[in-house]
Amino acid sequence: MTKRITSFLLAIFTILTLFSGISSANSTQDDIKARTIRSYPGTTVTIMKGDILVTNNTSSSGLTGHAGIVINDSGDVASIAGYGYHPAIQSIGVWYSNNPNTKVVRYYSSLSAALAGDWAANYVYTHPTTPYGLINTLGNQNEVYCSKIPWMSYYYGANVAIDGKSPMASTIYGPYLFLAASGFNVVSISGTW
Incomplete structure (x- = not known):
């Protein structure tokens, strides 16, 4: 019985870790998008507040x-x-x-x-x-x-x-x-x- 519980808990832990990694990857992609530097249309000049x-x-x-x-x-x-x-x-x-x-x-x-x-x-x-x-x-x-x-x-x-x-x-x-x-x-x- 103890082996089954241990295996079951290990399986749940593995699944949670996997979902956590996916969530973390999505979060990282969102963070990158949020930090993307915007440029003026058709240029490489960064948009800056106060321009x-x-x-x-x-x-x-x-x-x-x-x-x-x-x-x-x-x-x-x-x-x-x-x-x-x-x-x-x-x-x-x-x-x-x-x-x-x-x-x-x-x-x-x-x-x-x-x-x-x-x-x-x-x-x-x-x-x-x-x-x-x-x-x-x-x-x-x-x-x-x-x-x-x-x-x-x-x-x-x-x-x-x-x-x-x-x-x-x-x-x-x-x-x-x-x-x-x-x-x-x-x-x-x-x-x-």
Whole structure:
């Protein structure tokens, strides 16, 4: 009787070990997928929170181009489409589908960039009905345009005054200004420029 119980327990232990190994293998595959580094479409450039995306595919209300800021390492982008729209988040796939001509502009400090990305995500979440508008100061959060969101994100989120601009400045910070902004570098160019 003792041999049967021992054999039975050994068989159960073997089965449990086998299932544990399968579960562990699946878990390892899931972990690898979760850690997979994402790149911008058609490039080998790693997506990083705080990257600013600038495109020449669109223009509205006197602003040439369009801009957004990456809010996470998956590539979600915070921006505003234009008059009649509000701040919103879209996937990197949607961004590139709408804006195949895109330059990725990256700040030299990944910590500051991450803080800016976090601020942008929070801004869109807490200001879902903010209107599009060009007549206000650069730091006014109650009316925004596309490139103002990344500018404010760096200013309020990371204490970086891009190009030394004051939040009290009554000026428009256009999308193309990011391409030559101090501390930023263009790390990827897609499409036609």
